[in-house]
Amino acid sequence: MINKDCIFCKIGSGQVTGDLLYKDQKAFVIKDIQPRAPIHLLIIPLQHFQLFKDLKPSTEDLIGHLFSIANKMAIEFNLVDGGFRLIVNQGEDAGQTVPHLHLHLLGGNLLSPLN
Numbered sequence: 696m697i698n699k700d701c702i703f704c705k706i707g708s709g710q711v712t713g714d715l716l717y718k719d720q721k722a723f724v725i726k727d728i729q730p731r732a733p734i735h736l737l738i739i740p741l742q743h744f745q746l747f748k749d750l751k752p753s754t755e756d757l758i759g760h761l762f763s764i765a766n767k768m769a770i771e772f773n774l775v776d777g778g779f780r781l782i783v784n785q786g787e788d789a790g791q792t793v794p795h796l797h798l799h800l801l802g803g804n805l806l807s808p809l810n
């Protein structure tokens with residue numbers, strides 16, 4: 696399902712143009728508009744859901760698929776040797792600003808320690 700008020704749904708469905716680095720039947724990848732590292736990509740499922748808890752058993756394999764895309768992008772952007780970080784913000788305490796689950800892929804320089 697797509698949410699008509701969601702920016703990631705709009706980009707994924709082509710309603711809003713975005714610079715798509717990758718797209719398949721289940722997910723797509725864009726550059727973060729406000730990068731926090733030299734390489735900052737977002738791996739986003741086409742289907743709208745905010746939190747892991749909203750995932751149905753039938754779509755659980757989507758999570759593996761998102762990690763598999765993250766791996767492909769890390770290779771493509773030459774991040775494997777230097778290293779990279781994957782982040783998923785869930786809800787308010789984590790500072791989730793777009794309520795559509797996504798993976799952040801960060802790399803390209805030394806990242807600050809996690810707090």
Ligand code: AMP
Pocket residue numbers: 702713725726727728729730737783784790791792793794
């Ligand atoms: P989060 O805070 O984990 O929900 O991450 C949302 C991310 O989406 C932020 O890092 C934003 O900079 C990024 N973002 C919001 N709108 C767009 C957009 N239109 N295109 C690309 N990135 C976006």
Ligand code: ZN
Pocket residue numbers: 697698701702703704705742743744794795
């Ligand atoms: Zn959405």
